[in-house]
Amino acid sequence: MKKLNKKYLWLSGLASVLLLGACSSESTDEVEEPVEAEGSETDEQVLNVQLDVEVASMDPQIATDGTSFEVIANIIEGLYQTDSDGKAIPALVESAEKGEDGLSYTFKLREDATWSNGDPVTANDFVYAWRRLADPDTGSEYSYIMGIAGLVNANEVLDGEKAPEELGVQATDDYTLEVQLANPVPYFESLMSFIPFFPMNEDFMDEVGDSYGTSPDTLLSNGAFTVSSYEPAATSIELDKNEDYFDADSVVLDGVDYQVIKDSQQAMLSYQNGEVDVVTLAGEQVDLFKDDPEFVNVQAGYLWYISPNTLVEGLENENLRKALATSFDKQQITDTILKDGSVPADYIIPDGLAVGPDGKDFRETSDTYLEFDPEAAKESLEAAKAELGKDTFTFGLVVEDTESAINVSQVLKSQIESNLDGVTIEIEQMPKKTRLELMKQGDYDLGLTRWGPDYADPMTYADLWVTDGNNNDGSWSNAEYDELIASSINGELSLDNEARWEALKETESILMNEAGVLPVYQKGNAVMMQDNVSGFDFHAVGLPRVYKFAVKE
Structure with a gap:
């Protein structure tokens, strides 16, 4: 069997405790080794990932926590994405021109990117999302980051002194986005890979209103995956590969399934049984598994x-x-x-x-x-x-x-x-x-x-x-x-x-x-990752984990 013996010792020991606790009047001389979960062998490449907290929000301009950001980034992309070295590289951007004084950017967008309802992703989707982020009526806790990004009139919009329409961003045509900055921002392109700057489809938002992000039907995707199962505070979330994603050929996974498991022992049991492919360790587990070839410390x-x-x-x-x-x-x-x-x-x-x-x-x-x-x-x-x-x-x-x-x-x-x-x-x-x-x-x-x-x-x-x-x-x-x-x-x-x-x-x-x-x-x-999983990116800045290029053999 491919797992190290010490894993089975740990799992068998836990099983013994559970058995004795449930049947204290009986004794047992041996404990069976765990078996692979039924249905774990499949031709589909679905990555099963453990989370230790629920997703708080699926709204890019409302979410504030890393778990929510991680899931959102799997279904929506912005101007830039983050590569394996943590650097910002073009996503929806086809070309970018920076002004000599560092106070302007002109982004030409890809024309082959679409939302999951068939609408094209346009420059106006960014204008709408950024105005929404800065608008005090939205109540975004991340609205201040528009000022950090240095857009013209950002602080005045944030303070309610100017209308969101006066923010330094405009769509000059369907695929050209122009940005004006009040001062040079050396990390501007890096910021553009951050979730609050992701685009939103204005017509769809008008249609679903405050119910956005409460079900698969109230979510849109332009990224590597679409949402097939989700509800607020859900303990499981299912994503399917987005076949209409402009870079779908680079995505090998057929889907990503999240499971919220807060108890580390239960999480490790699920890992041992093949029910999850990636699990976070805690406390004594780290000592037990740190020499395992499937252990990752970042x-x-x-x-x-x-x-x-x-x-x-x-x-x-x-x-x-x-x-x-x-x-x-x-x-x-x-x-x-x-x-x-x-x-x-x-x-x-x-x-x-x-x-x-x-x-x-x-x-x-x-x-x-x-x-x-x-x-x-x-x-x-x-x-x-x-x-x-x-x-x-x-x-x-x-x-x-x-x-x-x-x-x-x-x-x-x-x-x-x-x-x-x-x-x-x-x-x-x-x-x-x-x-x-x-x-x-x-x-x-x-x-x-x-x-x-x-x-x-x-x-x-x-x-x-x-x-x-x-x-x-x-x-x-x-x-x-x-x-x-x-x-x-x-x-x-x-x-x-x-x-x-x-x-x-x-x-x-x-x-x-x-x-x-x-x-x-x-x-x-401290993470355990099944040895048939590769291409999984860990980042210290922005998104903690990125699955776009992951492979499950």
Whole structure:
């Protein structure tokens, strides 16, 4: 049998426990080895992928999480896509002309791209989608990224001062898209492979209205796959190859089937039984399978951190936030709980994200902050108690109901309470979508959350914490920080790459020194992938996983 013996030992051991638990009055001398799932042998190349959280939204301009982005990217494409090296390459773009001053782009679109209802994909589909993204009435949490992209009038549209029609994008004919920028944006083409900039069919949106993305009939595809089975919060999603996709000849898979399995033991059982081809490992599983030839370990760009709600009594205090930030051992979390290649984060801009004008990674020439230091944590807490006139504090910690998030939160609670006398942490676990909604509403104390990089530049993190920013859930605010970010996006600093790079280092220093957020770890991905699967791309920036060129033999 092709699986390693230690896998069967693990599975058989688990089966024994389950059997004894169900029939405690009986005994057994042997346990049968697992068999291949019925129907697993098929001529169809359908990739079965485990997810540990549900898809939150199938709407490109509304979705905010990596899981939703991953599924959306399988059915819709934008101007650019990401290659195996993480670089932006043309997708719907046939040719691109950049103005000499870097303030304009003219994109000629492919004329052989169609939506799954037969409509051609046109330049107006981008104009409509981008105006929709920027329109305050849409309520997109990613609307701010239009300002990051530097389009003319973007900020005025976002603020409701100008109409979406005044945004710096227009269709001069069916297949020509012209973009005007207020300032040069060195990562603009990279941004164009990011989901919020994907096109939408205006006529179809008018037809389905608010029901968009609630069923296969209310979804359109112009990408490698179409949706054959889906409903909101579904635990399974089925995609079929899109035979009308302009690059269908490059797609070998007949489909992708997603299964939401939150429990890591159940997920591994499904993998062993051949029911899933790709599964994420957690905790002790990593030690057990790390030497298996089917084990894959990838350093990701996701940064997990605690977001303190500074509007909650006590958490407005900088010393209390610093006490919390330095009271837990990140190394223990990564080495004994996660074991998946994750590393402690004494920073908020991830390692390996972007290279500066000096040719060096951002982290290579930047400082570290908020290291685990229980004595310093105690000193900060005493200062906070004196400043606040209180000796005890109780805070809720909202976490999603995935195994890794729950395990990490339990360590955080244990160590914070052990190292900070008078501080109590109450874990509140819930589905990811609920956690995101509560944090967005500001209805929380502390939130264990994450951010994945949308493009290869420190700004993809730095702009999160500007005052009143869409993703500044904790409402932290610093005027100097705001000024540096604004200037780096469309001010004087945006015209000087070296000065801008140094300014972004300064913004990280300001945020960390005030403990505006409390970094925990940079994510690693420990994955098992069946040995008959190849061509599966893992990315640290933008989309975590891409299946377009995957093959299942």
